Amino acid sequence: MYYQHNTSRMLNLIIMAILVMAAGSVCIIRPGICSERTGSLDFDLPVPEETLQQAYLGIQGQDRFTLGQISGQVVIVEIFSMYCPICQREAADVNALFERILQDPRLRERVKLLGIGAGNSAFEVTFFKKKYDIEFPLFPDEDFRLHKHIGEVNTPHFFGLRLLENEKADLFFSRSGEIEDVEKFLQTLLKESGITLEP
C-alpha cells in the first residue's frame, strides 16, 4: 500500500515536470504561442575583424562579446539564411532599415542591428553580405549552435532586445516573416522597446 502510494506520487511529479518542460519548450520554440516573449538571447559572438564594425557595436579589446555588451539602448537581431528566398528578397528592406536608423540622429547611437546566418558558413555569410551590399555586422552560425539556442525559429526572424546597464539584454520583440513596411516595422519595434526618442 505504502509502495503504491509512493509510486503514484512519483508518477504525478513526473507528469507535472513534463508538463512544465513541454510548456517551456513551446514558448521557446514557437514564440508566437507565448505572446512572442522568449527570454534573453544569452549567447556570445566573435568580435568582428573590421574596426568600423567594432566601432558600430562599441565592442573592442576582446575576442567575444554578448549582445548585452553592445553600446546603445536597443539591438535588433535578424536570423537569416543565405538560402532563404524571403531573406534574399527582403535584403534591400533590411538595408533600408539600417540606413533609416543610421540617418536618424535620435536613433543612430541608440539602436543597433546585426544578423546571424543560421546554418551559414563564413563563406556563405560573406557572399550574402557582398551580394546585397550589407553594411551592418553579419555572423555565421554554421553548425546551428545559436539557432538551436534561440529556439530554431524560421527565417527571417527578428528579435528586439533592450540593453540594460549591467550588460544584460532583455528581449521585448520576436517576430518571424518579412518586414514588409520598414517604417511601420521600426515604429512598432521602438514603441515596444519603450525608449523615448527625444534627443
Next chain:
Amino acid sequence: MKKRVWIISLCVIWVLAASGSAFARSSAFGDKIFDFGQMVPLDSQAKLSVGETAPDFDLPAISAKKRVRLSEYRGKRNVMLTFIPAAWTPVCSDQWPGYNIARELFENLDTVVIGISCDNLPSQHAWIREMGGVWFDVVSDFWPHGKISDAYGVLRSDGMSERAVFIIDKTGIIRFIHLEDINVRPDLGVLIQALEQLKP
C-alpha cells in the same frame, strides 16, 4: 495507472512535436513543407569515383528546353550536378535557392548547374515556382524511376536520391564528388572551392 502512462506518453509526444526541425526553415514555403524528420544519413552504394566518365543522361526538364542532355555541355562548360532527395522537403527547399543567388559565382567559373531529383515534372514545377524560380535547369529522374540516380550510385532504398554533388569537367570526367548527410545542406564554399580547382 494506465491513464497516467497515457498522459506521460502524450506529454512526450507534445515535447517532440514542439521541438520541430533542427533546420532553419524559411518562412517562404509556409506550411507546405513535408518533414520526414531525421533520416538515415546515407543509404546507397557508391558506384562512381573521381576520374571516371560521368554517365550521360537525357532527361525531361521543367524549363523551356523541355529536355537536358549532359553531353551537350561536353567541350563547352563544366557541370555541377546537384542531386536532392525530394521536392517540398525542408533541407532541399533551403538548398537550391542559395545556388539561385550565386549564379555569378558559377558563371565566373564557366560552370552550369543542373538540379536533379526523382520527383515527377509537375511536382518539381510547382515547387520551383513556390521558391520564386531558379536560373538553372531542373531535370526529372522520375521514370524509369531513379535510373540516373542509380547510375551515379546515389539512389536510396526509399526511391529518393542522396543529397549529392558531382562536378564534371568539360571533357565529361568527374572531378569532384560530395556525398552529404541527407539531413544537412552542403556548404557552398566547399563546392566553389572544388570548382576553382578546375581552372586551367
